[in-house]
Amino acid sequence: MKQAVIxxxxxxxxxxxxxxxxxxxxxxxxxxVHFDEAFNEHLKGIDRMGSLDLILAxxxxxxxxxxxxxLATEKNEHYKELIAxxxxxxxxxxxxxxxxxxxxxxxxxxxxxxxxxxxxxxDRLGITGKFDYVVDAGTIARGKPDPExxxxxxxxxxxAPGDCFGVExxxxxVASIKSAxxxxxxxxxxxxxxxxxxxxxxxxxxxxGDYLAA
Numbered sequence: 001m002k003q004a005v006i007x008x009x010x011x012x013x014x015x016x017x018x019x020x021x022x023x024x025x026x027x028x029x030x031x032x033v034h035f036d037e038a039f040n041e042h043l044k045g046i047d048r049m050g051s052l053d054l055i056l057a058x059x060x061x062x063x064x065x066x067x068x069x070x071l072a073t074e075k076n077e078h079y080k081e082l083i084a085x086x087x088x089x090x091x092x093x094x095x096x097x098x099x100x101x102x103x104x105x106x107x108x109x110x111x112x113x114x115x116x117x118x119x120x121x122x123d124r125l126g127i128t129g130k131f132d133y134v135v136d137a138g139t140i141a142r143g144k145p146d147p148e149x150x151x152x153x154x155x156x157x158x159x160a161p162g163d164c165f166g167v168e169x170x171x172x173x174v175a176s177i178k179s180a181x182x183x184x185x186x187x188x189x190x191x192x193x194x195x196x197x198x199x200x201x202x203x204x205x206x207x208x209g210d211y212l213a214a
Contacts, residue, residue: 002183002212004159005102006150009113011044011169012187012203013095014125016083016115023079024051027071033058045170047114047143048072080117086124094203098167099130101208108132110153112166112176114143133157145175150182165211167203171195183214 010016021040028035033055043051052072056063063071102109111118111134118137122128133156135149142148154161166177169187174196177184185206186196193199197214200206 002107002163002165002214004108004110004154004157004164005211006110006112006153006157006164006166006177006182007099008045008166008168008170008173009111009115009118009121012092012167013099013127014086014090014092014121016086016121017044019079019082022082023075024055026078027052027075028055031056031059031061031071045114045144045168045172045176047137048076048116050143076116080120083117083121083124086121088126091125091127092203094206096127096130098203098206098208099127101206103130105208105212108157108159110157110164111135112149112153113137114140114149144170144172145179147176147180150176150180154180154182165214168196169193183211185211 007013024040024043025035035055042054046054049072052068099109109131111131114137115121116137118134122134133153135153140149140152150166151161154164161181165183165185167185167187168174168177171192174184174186174193178195184196186193186199187202188199190199
């Protein structure tokens with residue numbers, strides 16, 4: 001039986017993806033790079049600097065490390081302005097129920113988000129206390145699809161990776177879970193999240209009993 005669950009944040013518990021999209025779109029277009037929903041899909045689960053590199057790869061300019069850092073900071077400041085408007089009404093359907101069900105079952109609960117603003121978002125949503133451990137993305141050297149962030153969460157929760165399952169909406173995130181040796185619950189399109197062990201459309205379809213014994 002599984003002893004812990006590790007959730008992603010963006011696209012699973014809340015939809016901060018639209019705020020990231022708006023912030024990245026403004027940044028990209030300021031650099032003369034076309035940015036749309038299709039381009040944005042490639043950034044899902046990728047950390048800030050990795051996302052910036054993907055965007056700037058379409059630019060005709062060559063950027064210094066200092067210029068890249070300044071652009072990443074500019075994007076983050078705009079994103080923080082956007083998420084400052086979030087409230088518990090921004091929780092996705094089924095999110096609180098899934099967290100409460102896991103708690104009632106005695107599971108340890110972790111959060112593995114590559115967002116450096118995860119703590120702020122949790123606070124705005126009013127659910128910080130529902131997690132036993134939140135990985136600080138600033139302490140992670142390698143972003144998803146590397147397993148580091150999920151392994152760090154498992155270690156902090158005191159549970160072996162094989163006794164955890166992860167919940168993710170991004171291809172890179174699911175790959176991270178599987179590389180960590182965990183059972184993967186995908187949230188979204190089963191054709192996209194093919195590496196997941198099971199895929200549900202959203203957390204209203206969360207079936208804890210199915211994952212505990214998997």
